[in-house]
Structure formats: structure tokens, C-alpha cells
Amino acid sequence: MVSxxxxxxxxxxxxxxxxxxxxxxxxxxxxxxLIGLVWGSGSAGRSAVQxxxxxxxxxxxxxxxxxxxxxxxxxxxxxxxxxxxxxAAAFELGRRLLADWPTGRLTVRAPRDLADRLIxxxxxxxxxxxxVVLLNTRNAVxxxxxxxxxxxxxxxxxxxxxxxxxxxxxxxxxxxVHNHPSGDPSPSxxxxxxxxxxxxxxxxxxVPVLDHLIIGHEAYASLRDRGIPFDRGGQR
Numbered sequence: 001m002v003s004x005x006x007x008x009x010x011x012x013x014x015x016x017x018x019x020x021x022x023x024x025x026x027x028x029x030x031x032x033x034l035i036g037l038v039w040g041s042g043s044a045g046r047s048a049v050q051x052x053x054x055x056x057x058x059x060x061x062x063x064x065x066x067x068x069x070x071x072x073x074x075x076x077x078x079x080x081x082x083x084x085x086x087x088a089a090a091f092e093l094g095r096r097l098l099a100d101w102p103t104g105r106l107t108v109r110a111p112r113d114l115a116d117r118l119i120x121x122x123x124x125x126x127x128x129x130x131x132v133v134l135l136n137t138r139n140a141v142x143x144x145x146x147x148x149x150x151x152x153x154x155x156x157x158x159x160x161x162x163x164x165x166x167x168x169x170x171x172x173x174x175x176x177v178h179n180h181p182s183g184d185p186s187p188s189x190x191x192x193x194x195x196x197x198x199x200x201x202x203x204x205x206x207v208p209v210l211d212h213l214i215i216g217h218e219a220y221a222s223l224r225d226r227g228i229p230f231d232r233g234g235q236r
Contacts, residue, residue, distance in 0.1 A: 031062045038090050043078045051078035063218050066091040067124035095121060106141045108133070108210075111222035114141075114175060115213055122179040122215040130178040132162050134171035135210070142169055144177075159197045166207045173231070174202065176212040185216035187223060195223055199230060208232065 021029055021037070029037075035055070036048035043051060055076045059065045065073075065087070073084035098121050108114050114133060122129060130148040133141060145165040148157050166174050176198055178191075187195075195212045202209040208231030211224040224230050 032056060035087065035090075038086050039083050043080070046078060051083075055079060061218065063120070063123060066094070066120065067217070108135065108139045108141065108175065111211060111213060111220070111225060114177070115215065115220040115222070118177060118213070119215055119218065119220060122177070123183075123217045125179050126181055128178055128181060130157060130162075130176065132165065133175040133177060134166050134169055135173045135175065137172040139173070139210075142171055148178075157194060159194070159201045162198055163201065163205050163207050167205065171207060173208045173210045175210050177215065178213075179215040183217035185214040185219050185221040187214055187221060187226070191223070192228070195228060202231065 021033075026034065032049050032052040035052035036042075039048040039052070042048040046054075055073075055078070056062060056065060058076050059068060070081075070084045070088045073079050073087055074081050076084075079087070098117060106113065106117070118131075122131075127149060128151060129146055131144055131146050134143045134145065136142055143165065147161050147164070150156065162174070162176065165171075176195070180186075191212070191214060195209075198212070199209045210230055210232075211222055212228070212230075214221045214223070
């Protein structure tokens with residue numbers, strides 16, 4: 001019986017992720033193939049791609065793999081300390097890149113435009129954060145400011161703080177974003193109360209609140225999409 005290749009270079013040329021990346025680009029590779037390229041070699045008669053495939057199956061999804069700590073990664077079959085460190089470093093680079101993505105170039109036309117960029121940043125957080133996205137008159141992102149860390153509720157969050165940076169930077173509108181560490185993005189009564197207070201304050205300050213996004217581990221909720229009344233964005 002022939003053992004499967006445990007090194008990527010032992011694979012036929014047409015199956016090697018590096019060669020496929022050169023032909024098709026990184027976007028043409030699966031998550032397991034990209035992880036396999038980071039690792040470079042497999043273990044115990046399995047290729048790096050096979051180990052990555054089994055790791056993804058063990059945790060259930062790429063986002064859960066990205067949220068795992070190095071000690072949690074180490075105990076996955078075939079991973080170990082060195083591969084866990086490589087994987088943690090690769091995911092952290094991705095998160096830092098997302099945090100540094102160019103503002104002003106993204107125009108928010110739908111909640112998903114923003115949520116897709118923030119789920120990987122905010123989904124794994126172990127405590128709540130409240131951020132305010134500042135928009136210009138064309139709904140392009142000017143900045144994203146973190147204004148609160150902790151229990152996000154109307155009892156603790158001063159609504160005026162949500163608009164501090166918006167006023168300083170002459171934002172034409174804002175989107176409120178916060179995460180639920182439980183992973184469930186369903187809005188709570190406190191979320192709805194905070195939203196109503198923020199919308200009312202925004203009208204007084206002439207800085208409309210356009211939406212409130214709640215980020216879970218792998219999903220999000222847009223309160224605008226759920227029928228909560230917000231002000232309209234765009235040119236004023």
C-alpha cells in the first residue's frame with residue numbers, strides 16, 4: 001500500500017498549492033490549501049493540506065479556527081506547537097490588515113459592505129466593544145472609532161460620546177456597530193433602547209444615525225433591515 005504524500009512537493013505538480021496559486025491566484029485556492037502553504041509540510045503520513053482539512057473539520061469553520069488560541073490549536077491532530085504559532089501569526093496578520101483597510105475608499109451601500117469587514121475583527125472579541133463608523137455625504141467611510149469597551153447598555157454608555165468624533169470630523173452620518181461575545185447577533189432590549197436614544201440624539205445634532213449593526217461570531221444583524229426606523233443618508 002502506498003502512503004499518501006506528507007510533503008507538498010511530493011504531490012503531482014498539478015496538485016501542488018504553490019503551483020496552483022501561480023496559475024490561478026490565491027483566491028482560487030481553498031482555505032485548506034492556503035493553510036497548507038503556510039505550513040509547508042504535513043505530519044504522520046498526511047500532507048499539509050490534509051492536516052489543514054482535518055483541522056477545519058475538527059473546529060467546524062475557518063472563522064472558528066481563526067478565533068482559536070495557540071494552546072487550542074496545538075491539541076488539534078497534526079498541528080502541534082510550531083504549526084499553531086504559524087497559524088496564529090497568519091490570522092493575526094489578516095486581522096491587522098482588516099484594521100488598517102483604507103477608509104474613504106469603501107462606500108457603504110448595504111449593511112453587508114461593512115459587516116463583512118468587521119466580523120473577522122469583532123466576532124472573536126471576548127468582551128463587548130462599541131464602534132462608530134463615520135461617513136461622508138456619499139456614505140464613504142471616513143474613520144471607525146472605538147468609543148466603548150465593556151457592557152454596552154444605555155445604563156453605561158453616554159449617548160453623546162457616540163457623536164464626539166463625528167462632530168470633530170464633520171461626518172455627514174454614522175453607523176453604530178457593536179459585538180455580542182455570545183456569538184448570537186440578535187438584538188437585546190438594551191440594544192433597541194440605545195438605538196432609539198442614538199437616533200434621537202443624532203437628529204438634534206444633525207448627524208443622522210443610518211444603522212446599528214450587531215456582530216456575532218459568524219453573522220450579523222442590521223437593525224435597519226429588521227425594520228427599526230433610522231434617518232436617511234446621502235447628500236444633504
